[in-house]
Amino acid sequence: MTTERLSETLIEIGGTVRVEQCRCTKTGIASPELLANSVTGSHYQHNEHLVGKMVFNERTGLMDPSKEALDDPTMPKDASGATLVYRDAIGKPIFYGEEMTYRDWVGEPVWGVYQLTDDIWVKVAEYETETEATVEATKLGMK
Amino acid sequence: MPLIAPSALDAALAVVAAATHQQICSAEPTNFTEATSTFRLGTNTPSVGSAGNASPDGRKVTVAAVTSGSVTATGTASHHSLTNSTGSVLLAAKSLSATQAVVSSNTYSLTAYDVRIPAAV
Numbered sequence: 150m151t152t153e154r155l156s157e158t159l160i161e162i163g164g165t166v167r168v169e170q171c172r173c174t175k176t177g178i179a180s181p182e183l184l185a186n187s188v189t190g191s192h193y194q195h196n197e198h199l200v201g202k203m204v205f206n207e208r209t210g211l212m213d214p215s216k217e218a219l220d221d222p223t224m225p226k227d228a229s230g231a232t233l234v235y236r237d238a239i240g241k242p243i244f245y246g247e248e249m250t251y252r253d254w255v256g257e258p259v260w261g262v263y264q265l266t267d268d269i270w271v272k273v274a275e276y277e278t279e280t281e282a283t284v285e286a287t288k289l290g291m292k
Numbered sequence: 293m294p295l296i297a298p299s300a301l302d303a304a305l306a307v308v309a310a311a312t313h314q315q316i317c318s319a320e321p322t323n324f325t326e327a328t329s330t331f332r333l334g335t336n337t338p339s340v341g342s343a344g345n346a347s348p349d350g351r352k353v354t355v356a357a358v359t360s361g362s363v364t365a366t367g368t369a370s371h372h373s374l375t376n377s378t379g380s381v382l383l384a385a386k387s388l389s390a391t392q393a394v395v396s397s398n399t400y401s402l403t404a405y406d407v408r409i410p411a412a413v
Contacts, residue, residue, distance in 0.1 A: 156380040159324060172322035229403075236387040238320035240370025252322050263325050270329040 150290055160283060163290040167270055168282045171261040172252040174238060179249045189251045262286045296412040301351040302343040308383050308407050309353050311374035314338040316388075316400055318367045324382045327373040334400050336361035338374060340407075349411035358402040363394045372402060 150163040158170035177183045224232045236242055237249040260282035263270040273289070276282040316334040321327035328335075339356040346352035355374070369392045373385040384407055394400055 156324070159380050167325055169323045169325045171326065231389065236370055236391070240319060240368065240387070240391045252320055254322075261323070261325075263330065270325045272326075272330060 150287075152287075160279075160286075162283075162286050165265045166286045166290040167263040167265075168279065168286045169261055169263065170258045170279070171272075171275070172254055173256075173259050173275055174250060175253050176248055176250050179237075179243050179245050179247055181245075183249070183251075184243075188255060189253075262289065264289060294412040298343075298351055301409045301411075304409055305343045305351060305353045305407065307376075308374060309340040309342070310376055311338050311340060311383050312377045313375050314355070314358065314361070314402075315373045315375065316361065316363075316369040316392075316394065316402070317371045317373055317385075318369060320371045320387065321373050321382060321385050324375055324380045327375050327382045327385065328377075331371070333365045333367045333369050333394050334361050334363040336400075340374075346406065346408040346410070350409050352406040352408040354404055354406050357404040358400070361400040361402065363396055363398045363400055366394065366396045368393050369400070374407075 152163075153161045155161055160168045162168070183189060221232070226232060238252050239250045241249065243249050257277075259275045259277055260279050261272050262274045262276070262282050262285055264273050265271075274282075274285060276285065313328065314336050315321075315327050315332045317327060317331035318333055319326075319331045321331050336358050338358075341354045341356070343351050343353050369388060371385055371387050374383040375381065376383055386405065388402075392400070
């Protein structure tokens, strides 16, 4: 079984398992405190763009901002004139008072173990250290 | 006021500009594997301009609009990312202004956007 270091933070074991530094996923209720730079990082900080309610969009099957919010002329617009809605780590619009998902860019990075499944690298576990992750990944690669 | 020379910011942006691939993803990737496989729904070769002054401050590069990216998996795209396959590194990631359902083997488009490094404060 070959182990190849593809970068400083990426190791591939036997062609079927990878260990790579990553950021863990967390959830929380969107608030000014959670969106502070010291907590979630500046890329989630678009407070002036946060909007209110969401409604089910029958066309797309997704939850979208309400028409009322989208039609609000005071909302920031993109180049095409569409209302800008900032999104969390899984693509859901961020609304104050509602749950949001974020990557922990501020805390210490962790090490993810990924297994090649149907030609896609699927994360199967996270560990605090590279050593722990590599040991477990090696076991996985030997199965 | 502290100073970081524009040439230093440009050097960092040059790393971003060396991106070999751009992806659309079903979630926010945090590393190369996630951007290029775990969450990837499509890919294209990016065209990144040279560094210039940004607004309100700092320096930026502009990633050109995409008109015919290749959708490689069916899903709902919410983010896009830039990677460099030579160094196996994720360079940048950003949410889309709107999610978009995509179907494998179709094409996708993206508007141009800037990658900016603000000035020192």
